[in-house]
Amino acid sequence: MDIDLYIKEKKALVDAFLERYFSHTVVPETLHKSITYSLSAGGKRIRPVLCLAAYEACGRDPVEAVPYATAFELIHTYSLIHDDLPAMDDDDLRRGKPTNHKVFGEGMAILAGDALLTEAFYLLSNMNSLAIDREGAVPESAILKMIHELAGGAGMLGMVGGQAQDLLSENEEPDAETLFFIHKCKTAALITSSVKAGGILACCSEEKLGSLERYGENTGFAFQVVDDILDVEGETEVLGKTAGSDEKKKKMTYPKLYGIDESRRRARELVDMAIEALTSFDEKADPLRKIAQRLLERRS
Amino acid sequence: MDIDLYIKEKKALVDAFLERYFSHTVVPETLHKSITYSLSAGGKRIRPVLCLAAYEACGRDPVEAVPYATAFELIHTYSLIHDDLPAMDDDDLRRGKPTNHKVFGEGMAILAGDALLTEAFYLLSNMNSLAIDREGAVPESAILKMIHELAGGAGMLGMVGGQAQDLLSENEEPDAETLFFIHKCKTAALITSSVKAGGILACCSEEKLGSLERYGENTGFAFQVVDDILDVEGETEVLGKTAGSDEKKKKMTYPKLYGIDESRRRARELVDMAIEALTSFDEKADPLRKIAQRLLERRS
Numbered sequence: 134m135d136i137d138l139y140i141k142e143k144k145a146l147v148d149a150f151l152e153r154y155f156s157h158t159v160v161p162e163t164l165h166k167s168i169t170y171s172l173s174a175g176g177k178r179i180r181p182v183l184c185l186a187a188y189e190a191c192g193r194d195p196v197e198a199v200p201y202a203t204a205f206e207l208i209h210t211y212s213l214i215h216d217d218l219p220a221m222d223d224d225d226l227r228r229g230k231p232t233n234h235k236v237f238g239e240g241m242a243i244l245a246g247d248a249l250l251t252e253a254f255y256l257l258s259n260m261n262s263l264a265i266d267r268e269g270a271v272p273e274s275a276i277l278k279m280i281h282e283l284a285g286g287a288g289m290l291g292m293v294g295g296q297a298q299d300l301l302s303e304n305e306e307p308d309a310e311t312l313f314f315i316h317k318c319k320t321a322a323l324i325t326s327s328v329k330a331g332g333i334l335a336c337c338s339e340e341k342l343g344s345l346e347r348y349g350e351n352t353g354f355a356f357q358v359v360d361d362i363l364d365v366e367g368e369t370e371v372l373g374k375t376a377g378s379d380e381k382k383k384k385m386t387y388p389k390l391y392g393i394d395e396s397r398r399r400a401r402e403l404v405d406m407a408i409e410a411l412t413s414f415d416e417k418a419d420p421l422r423k424i425a426q427r428l429l430e431r432r433s
Numbered sequence: 434m435d436i437d438l439y440i441k442e443k444k445a446l447v448d449a450f451l452e453r454y455f456s457h458t459v460v461p462e463t464l465h466k467s468i469t470y471s472l473s474a475g476g477k478r479i480r481p482v483l484c485l486a487a488y489e490a491c492g493r494d495p496v497e498a499v500p501y502a503t504a505f506e507l508i509h510t511y512s513l514i515h516d517d518l519p520a521m522d523d524d525d526l527r528r529g530k531p532t533n534h535k536v537f538g539e540g541m542a543i544l545a546g547d548a549l550l551t552e553a554f555y556l557l558s559n560m561n562s563l564a565i566d567r568e569g570a571v572p573e574s575a576i577l578k579m580i581h582e583l584a585g586g587a588g589m590l591g592m593v594g595g596q597a598q599d600l601l602s603e604n605e606e607p608d609a610e611t612l613f614f615i616h617k618c619k620t621a622a623l624i625t626s627s628v629k630a631g632g633i634l635a636c637c638s639e640e641k642l643g644s645l646e647r648y649g650e651n652t653g654f655a656f657q658v659v660d661d662i663l664d665v666e667g668e669t670e671v672l673g674k675t676a677g678s679d680e681k682k683k684k685m686t687y688p689k690l691y692g693i694d695e696s697r698r699r700a701r702e703l704v705d706m707a708i709e710a711l712t713s714f715d716e717k718a719d720p721l722r723k724i725a726q727r728l729l730e731r732r733s
Contacts, residue, residue: 161601163601164589215547218540240518240521241597243518243543244596244600248593248594254554254580254583255584258577258578274573280554284552284555288548289548293464293551294461297463314460
């Protein structure tokens with residue numbers, strides 16, 4: 134299996150769903166433009182792809198889960214828009230394009246983020262259009278459980294909590310405990326939720342859900358460590374965002390605390406642990422295994 | 434029935450639930466403080482009270498629905514925090530206290546709003562602690578339908594869409610169509626959702642749900658017209674927010690378009706229509722009827 138092709142195919146499913154879902158212009162048009170500007174800015178769709186791969190690992194056809202998986206991209210995109218704001222990370226460039234507030238103004242960017250966050254839950258609770266299994270719908274209890282998982286990963290005990298700590302820790306000396314908390318909450322929590330959501334929708338066993346959780350946590354943590362490394366080593370052109378911005382903003386990062394070599398070693402260790410967590414899964418979990426591996430090698 | 438006492442009692446139920454729900458300090462503490470600062474800033478809890486009154490109008494005991502109704506206060510509070518930001522309405526005073534960003538900074542205020550918005554859905558999807566009817570739980574389909582209703586009223590087709598139009602219309606000459614759109618989306622949509630949610634949770638008939646919707650729309654619209662009037666006529670001290678701020682910010686308002694007398698006449702007409710929408714309900718809907726009346730007479 135060519136994992137790059139696998140990711141590309143699953144990304145195309147998500148992109149097509151997003152395209153359809155936001156094809157009706159809502160009023161006011163500027164809000165709609167601001168939302169679709171960020172959604173179509175070339176994201177890797179890694180969270181929905183992980184959700185689909187986890188669903189497939191549980192023996193189901195990933196096509197069925199596309200609308201649900203896409204909710205994670207709505208949440209991720211809102212978080213980027215808000216994180217880039219002047220009051221937060223103050224970034225001008227994202228995925229090679231001007232950030233949302235640079236184009237639409239701060240007020241509209243805040244509202245576009247709010248709209249995307251809310252829309253994720255509107256989409257998930259839309260029972261009419263979302264019968265995931267055409268033969269017999271996914272149990273409503275599984276959908277509710279997935280909503281809870283998403284809100285947990287995205288909220289004050291997850292991503293928002295991590296971003297708040299990140300904001301509070303700027304200009305402070307890095308310490309291991311705080312850095313671990315930020316990475317765990319800000320990045321790993323939502324990635325973990327997207328993997329678990331695949332299992333929840335497939336109604337997998339509690340034991341398998343635990344394995345998916347461990348896979349998600351380790352993969353998510355590795356993802357952020359690699360992000361930190363790329364910010365030091367990458368080039369703005371390849372990254373699509375300003376390289377060296379962590380250093381400029383005096384962010385607490387893994388390389389700053391442990392150095393580049395140790396950070397690389399740690400990222401590899403985390404990916405190994407992620408793959409190890411999937412031992413009870415058969416070859417249907419190969420996409421999950423290879424995605425973790427692939428995230429380690431990425432250059433942007 | 435003394436409607437002020439009724440509102441006070443229901444508000445106390447919501448306040449007690451909020452107090453319990455946020456009693457565990459989350460990390461980072463500053464985020465928790467920012468969230469609870471705005472939640473405990475003396476809100477009238479009118480949306481949850483309307484939800485409880487609608488639930489009661491359908492023949493149920495409102496105590497059962499308190500956690501669900503409270504989700505509307507989380508959404509309302511987030512919207513106030515974001516609306517007050519410098520990039521939006523730029524308000525320094527809210528309910529007689531400094532606005533959230535004045536105390537905690539803009540970045541933390543944005544995150545507190547994001548956290549509250551997300552928490553509403555985390556709360557609603559928490560099946561373990563929220564068996565609404567202790568005898569036999571509310572059907573999961575009703576909870577999903579309520580989540581959809583809340584997300585719809587709060588999102589880009591509702592409150593966020595209205596706020597975006599409001600932002601775009603500042604400094605513009607008022608016209609009736611735009612003003613109607615702003616009022617309908619920015620204020621009436623979430624109020625309508627809170628009333629409908631009471632009916633949805635009580636599993637009322639589609640016909641009754643339609644009546645609750647008409648009641649909610651008219652009450653919500655009246656609420657905003659009265660708000661506009663109070664901004665012209667009220668005193669900062671009584672309002673708890675800066676009087677005359679609509680005029681200062683060149684906001685499009687009802688009195689500006691139609692004058693104060695016509696605005697008062699219109700508010701009364703809307704309340705009459707709200708009450709009329711409830712003809713198929715018995716005396717259990719008296720709280721709803723009297724709340725609409727009471728909103729017309731409020732001074733803050």
